[in-house]
Structures are given as structure tokens and as C-alpha cells.
Amino acid sequence: MAAAVQDDGINPWRTFASDFAEKKLAVLGLIVFVALIAAAIFAPWITPQNPYDLNQIDFLDGRLEPGSVGSQITYWLGTDDQGRDLLSGIFYGLRTSLAVGAASTLIALVLGGALGLFAAYFGGRVDTLIMRIADLQLSFPAILIALILVSALGQGVDKVIISLVAVQWAYYARTIRGTALVERRKEYVEAATCLAISHRRIVFKHLMPNCTPPLIVVGTVQVAHAISLEATLSFLGIGVPITEPSLGLLIKNGFDYMLSGDYWVSFYPGLALLITIVSINLVGDQLRDVLNPRLKK
Amino acid sequence: MSNQEQNSPVLEIRSLSKKFVKPLDFAGKIAQKLGSNIREEVVHAVDGVSLHVNKGEVVSLVGESGCGKSTLGRMVAGIMPPTSGEILYKGQNIASLTGEDAREVALKVQMIFQDPFASLNPRLRVRDIIGEAPLVHKLTTAAEQDDYLDDVMLRCGLDPSYKRRYPHQFSGGQRQRLGIARALAVQPDFIVCDEAVAALDVSIQAQILNLFIKLREDLDLTYLFISHDLGVVEHISDRIVIMYLGRVVESAPTEELFAKPNHPYTQALLREIPRLDARHADFTPIEGEIPSPLDPPQGCHFHPRCPFATDRCRQEVPQLKSVAPGHMSACHLNEG
Numbered sequence: 001m002a003a004a005v006q007d008d009g010i011n012p013w014r015t016f017a018s019d020f021a022e023k024k025l026a027v028l029g030l031i032v033f034v035a036l037i038a039a040a041i042f043a044p045w046i047t048p049q050n051p052y053d054l055n056q057i058d059f060l061d062g063r064l065e066p067g068s069v070g071s072q073i074t075y076w077l078g079t080d081d082q083g084r085d086l087l088s089g090i091f092y093g094l095r096t097s098l099a100v101g102a103a104s105t106l107i108a109l110v111l112g113g114a115l116g117l118f119a120a121y122f123g124g125r126v127d128t129l130i131m132r133i134a135d136l137q138l139s140f141p142a143i144l145i146a147l148i149l150v151s152a153l154g155q156g157v158d159k160v161i162i163s164l165v166a167v168q169w170a171y172y173a174r175t176i177r178g179t180a181l182v183e184r185r186k187e188y189v190e191a192a193t194c195l196a197i198s199h200r201r202i203v204f205k206h207l208m209p210n211c212t213p214p215l216i217v218v219g220t221v222q223v224a225h226a227i228s229l230e231a232t233l234s235f236l237g238i239g240v241p242i243t244e245p246s247l248g249l250l251i252k253n254g255f256d257y258m259l260s261g262d263y264w265v266s267f268y269p270g271l272a273l274l275i276t277i278v279s280i281n282l283v284g285d286q287l288r289d290v291l292n293p294r295l296k297k
Numbered sequence: 298m299s300n301q302e303q304n305s306p307v308l309e310i311r312s313l314s315k316k317f318v319k320p321l322d323f324a325g326k327i328a329q330k331l332g333s334n335i336r337e338e339v340v341h342a343v344d345g346v347s348l349h350v351n352k353g354e355v356v357s358l359v360g361e362s363g364c365g366k367s368t369l370g371r372m373v374a375g376i377m378p379p380t381s382g383e384i385l386y387k388g389q390n391i392a393s394l395t396g397e398d399a400r401e402v403a404l405k406v407q408m409i410f411q412d413p414f415a416s417l418n419p420r421l422r423v424r425d426i427i428g429e430a431p432l433v434h435k436l437t438t439a440a441e442q443d444d445y446l447d448d449v450m451l452r453c454g455l456d457p458s459y460k461r462r463y464p465h466q467f468s469g470g471q472r473q474r475l476g477i478a479r480a481l482a483v484q485p486d487f488i489v490c491d492e493a494v495a496a497l498d499v500s501i502q503a504q505i506l507n508l509f510i511k512l513r514e515d516l517d518l519t520y521l522f523i524s525h526d527l528g529v530v531e532h533i534s535d536r537i538v539i540m541y542l543g544r545v546v547e548s549a550p551t552e553e554l555f556a557k558p559n560h561p562y563t564q565a566l567l568r569e570i571p572r573l574d575a576r577h578a579d580f581t582p583i584e585g586e587i588p589s590p591l592d593p594p595q596g597c598h599f600h601p602r603c604p605f606a607t608d609r610c611r612q613e614v615p616q617l618k619s620v621a622p623g624h625m626s627a628c629h630l631n632e633g
Contacts, residue, residue: 018616186415186416187411187412187415187416188415188416188417188418190376190408190410190416191370191408191410191416191476191479191480192408192418193376193431194374194375194376194403194407194408194480195399195404195407195430195483196375196403196404196430196434196481197433198432198433201433205429206418206421209418209421210418210419210420211419222301230526
């Protein structure tokens with residue numbers, strides 16, 4: 001009891017922030033991640049060039065090395081074969097990649113989380129139905145399902161998001177079901193039943209908050225997974241359309257020149273992808289630790 | 298302590314049973330169709346138990362782990378539906394009630410749990426743990442909630458200034474008090490205590506037991522006290538019911554049970570209570586294991602471990618019969 005925190009009058013957000021800041025690497029990850037988001041959002045205003053406005057591109061600047069001075073601007077990260085500034089291209093690509101990753105993860109998390117919770121709480125046929133569909137879906141490789149769906153639905157950012165949701169919801173459903181099955185048998189759920197609290201309230205107010213820590217971890221890993229899956233689809237040429245380039249599409253554009261020594265065309269978008277994924281994972285890991293009150297000192 | 302004569306039972310259980318069935322899986326069903334003797338596994342956790350608890354009484358349900366006492370408690374508290382039999386609250390069959398009436402009765406019968414760690418939602422603050430149900434059921438309003446909670450917490454020996462804390466910031470004894478406060482916050486008049494002190498230190502056990510006694514006097518409560526420990530229930534119960542493998546084997550007022558235990562199982566249990574005046578005695582555990590509830594013995598469930606078992610005990614199920622006023626026992630030996 002001596003160590004108990006008397007938190008009356010203390011802003012819970014401040015406690016949360018100071019707990020989060022305990023791990024320096026996580027803070028670094030957060031800073032990088034926020035910077036990446038800012039770069040993505042403000043891309044049209046901060047990039048030296050709009051890489052998809054043909055008026056601003058000089059074809060003669062194609063495949064220039066990083067740091068070369070072109071006809072109008074300095075290309076710090078070089079240019080691709082069309083003469084587009086790679087730095088600008090990466091910022092724009094990040095925009096699409098992050099948006100697709102975040103949107104698909106969020107939708108899949110809500111959908112899969114709710115289905116998994118219901119499966120665990122109600123059990124029986126509901127459980128069997130939901131989980132067998134999840135099993136069926138997980139028995140196919142994610143990339144195969146995404147490929148089939150995208151080729152069936154056609155190209156477009158929304159189609160990619162739909163197929164990513166279809167690929168991912170089962171992970172959340174399965175994760176939350178596992179936790180919820182354990183939590184549901186705990187005595188606090190029985191106590192809530194005994195207190196005649198409604199099913200809806202028990203599921204969302206008692207069960208759900210206790211099932212979220214693993215979901216957050218899976219969620220962050222899945223944001224990264226979704227981003228790389230989208231990059232894969234785009235790399236294969238069936239993801240986002242070339243008018244809305246993502247990091248994967250940029251990597252694809254440079255891939256042909258990898259062996260001819262023009263490494264930068266693929267390398268820098270790839271590096272951006274790596275940094276994005278690592279920073280998301282760092283933040284996710286720390287979030288998991290902080291959001292668990294049992295780990296609090 | 299008891300005034301059974303003047304009062305009708307608050308709670309009455311009539312031949313209540315609970316079976317847990319593990320259904321056959323697909324392969325099992327096929328094997329069965331092909332003539333294999335695979336059958337569904339059925340556990341008869343509670344097997345035709347009848348008992349009543351009068352107003353203001355403390356009835357203790359005692360038995361080894363696995364004898365079905367917790368299952369019985371959960372059915373009484375409305376957490377689990379019974380397979381068959383009736384639970385009557387003040388003469389009304391709980392199963393026949395619907396809507397508002399059902400909710401009212403559900404709130405009147407509350408439960409206090411064994412594990413003070415698992416029984417409190419770790420993500421809710423104390424004010425939400427205790428205050429959620431009264432607010433949902435409109436026993437108080439948002440404006441009056443603080444006073445309402447202060448009152449309940451003080452009654453249970455908790456400092457109301459702890460309202461904003463989380464359960465992990467409390468000790469085991471305090472957590473058990475939180476569990477009690479949560480149950481009392483919906484103004485029940487019947488409380489099922491499922492091994493409510495088993496997980497606590499002995500010194501804390503005494504505090505919590507004293508709290509139960511004090512609350513009974515203050516709030517006119519009736520208890521069904523479930524325990525595996527006769528020593529714990531001796532001081533607080535008016536009547537003790539002994540269960541063995543899902544069936545009641547003996548039921549008697551506390552003093553009578555301790556003075557003149559009738560059933561061989563009760564006698565064996567009583568011998569094993571550690572006492573100061575018997576500190577040099579050798580304890581001889583009851584021989585054998587409690588049989589698997591999946592495959593309970595024929596006849597009297599206790600016969601494989603009973604030193605006095607006869608052929609009749611191996612075949613015929615003994616019925617509960619009165620051996621003295623208020624004292625029932627299910628043993629063939631009583632019929633000589």
C-alpha cells in the first residue's frame with residue numbers, strides 16, 4: 001500500500017505520458033513516427049517538387065545520383081528514371097502507404113475485435129461460425145488472398161483497403177478471442193452477471209478493456225504488416241494506381257536499375273519503409289507496457 | 298441466533314441439479330454410429346440437492362473441492378442456469394420471473410467470490426467497480442453517487458478517499474472488502490459467499506468473518522456460506538450442510554453437528570480439524586481419493602471410502618432422513 005499512487009487530482013494523461021517516456025527508444029520511435037506522419041500530411045507544401053505534376057519534371061534529369069544539382073532543384077536523394085525527385089516521391093508515397101495501412105488496420109481491428117469478442121462471450125454456434133471462417137481465411141497465405149481480391153475488385157486505394165481488411169480481421173478476431181475466453185471465466189465477469197448488468201455492457205465495458213493489450217500489440221505489428229503488404233501488392237503492380245504512388249510502387253520503379261548500379265531509386269524508398277515499420281513497432285511495444293496497469297509500479 | 302420458527306425461508310432449493318455435458322466431437326459421433334461405446338461425458342456436479350435458508354440465518358455448505366458446492370452457489374446467485382430443479386426466492390420461482398421482477402430478484406441475491414484478485418475488474422477504478430451496478434439499476438443518481446459510495450465503503454471498512462484507485466493498489470483483505478462493498482451496493486438481502494475467506498491470511502480471515510457478522514446485524518442479511526473448512530464456518534453458521542460428490546449427506550444445526558455428527562463422512566471431516574487441545578494427535582486423512590465425478594460410484598457415493606460400508610451401501614442410494622429434530626442424514630447405517 002505504501003507504494004500506491006494517490007492519483008487524485010493528477011491528470012491521467014500526464015501519468016500516461018511520463019510512463020511512456022521511460023523508454024528512450026520508444027520516444028525516439030514516436031518522434032520518428034510523428035515526423036513521418038507530418039511529412040506525409042504536409043507533403044504538398046514541403047516537398048521541393050510535385051513528382052506527379054508533369055510540368056515540374058525534367059525528363060533529362062532521369063536517374064541522377066543523390067546530391068546532384070538538376071535544372072531547377074537539387075536532388076538530395078537522386079531521381080528515378082522519369083527524372084522525378086526521389087525525396088518528394090518518398091513523401092508522397094508515405095502519404096498513400098500510411099493512409100492505406102492505418103485505414104485498413106483500423107477497420108480490421110474494429111471488425112475483427114468485435115467478432116472475436118462476441119465469439120468468445122456467447123460461445124457455441126456463434127463461436128464456431130466466426131472462428132471457422134477465420135480459420136479458413138488464415139489457412140491461405142495473406143498475399144494470395146490479397147492478390148485474388150485485388151484482381152477481382154480491380155485497382156484503387158479503396159479496393160486495396162478492402163482486401164487488406166479481409167486479410168487482417170481474422171488475426172484480431174483470433175487474438176481477442178483467446179484473451180476474452182480467459183477473461184470471460186474470471187470472477188469479475190461472473191460478478192457483473194450477478195449484478196444483472198446487460199450483456200452489451202459486460203462485453204464492452206468489462207471484457208473489452210481487459211482484452212486490448214494483446215490487440216494493441218497485434219494492431220501495431222499489423223499496421224506495419226499492412227503497409228508492407230500494400231507495398232508488395234504495389235510492387236507486383238496490382239496495388240495502388242500509379243497516379244497515387246506508394247512506397248512499394250517507388251521501390252518497384254527502381255528495381256529494374258538495381259543491378260546497373262543506380263541503387264538509390266529503390267534503396268531510399270525501401271529505407272523509408274523500414275524506418276516507418278520499425279518506429280511503429282517501437283511505439284506499439286511501449287504502448288502495450290504502459291496500458292497494462294498491472295505492470296505499473 | 299436463529300429464529301427459524303417465525304420466518305419462512307428466504308431461499309429454497311428443490312431437487313436442484315446441474316449436469317455438465319461434454320458433447321461428442323465429429324469423430325466421436327461417427328465412432329458412435331459405427332457401434333463404438335463412446336458416450337458423451339457427463340459430470341453431475343449437483344445431483345438433486347434440496348435445502349432452505351431462513352431469514353437472518355447463516356447456512357454453511359461444506360465439502361471437499363469438486364463436490365459441487367460452488368456450482369450450487371453459482372446457480373443460486375443466477376450466474377449459471379440449473380439443469381433441473383427449482384430455486385425459490387421468498388416463494389417465487391426465479392426461473393419463472395421475467396423483465397423487471399427477474400432483475401429485482403437477481404439483485405437481491407448477490408455473491409462474494411473466492412479470489413480477491415480475479416473478482417475485481419483490474420481496469421476499473423473503485424468507484425466504477427462498486428458504483429456501476431447501483432447507477433445502472435437506478436438505485437442512486439450520478440449526483441448522489443459519491444455519498445452513496447461513501448456510505449457503502451465505510452460500512453465495509455474502506456476509506457472512501459480510495460475511490461479513484463485501481464484494485465491492484467489494494468491488499469488481499471481490502472480487495473475482499475471491495476468485493477463485499479460491490480455486492481452490498483445493490484442492497485441485497487441474500488448473500489452467497491463462495492469460499493470468501495479461503496484465499497486470505499488467517500488474521501485477515503477473522504476480520505472478514507467479523508465483518509460478515511456485523512453486516513448481518515446491520516443490514517438484516519441472510520448468508521449461504523460455502524467453504525471447504527469446517528473450522529472457519531463453525532463460529533458463524535447457524536446450520537451446516539455437508540455435501541459429497543454433488544449430494545447433501547448431512548444437515549444439522551452447527552452445535553448438534555459438531556457434538557453428534559451422524560454421517561461417517563462428517564465424522565471423518567470433523568476429526569481432521571486442527572485443534573489446540575489435540576495438538577499431539579495423529580491426523581489420519583480420509584482414505585482414498587474423492588472419486589471422479591465423471592464416473593461416480595453406485596449407491597452411496599461415499600461407500601468406497603467408508604469404513605462401515607455394507608452391500609446395501611454399494612447398491613442403493615441413501616435418502617436424507619431425519620435423525621433428530623432439524624438434523625438430517627443420508628446413511629443406511631441409521632436404519633440398523
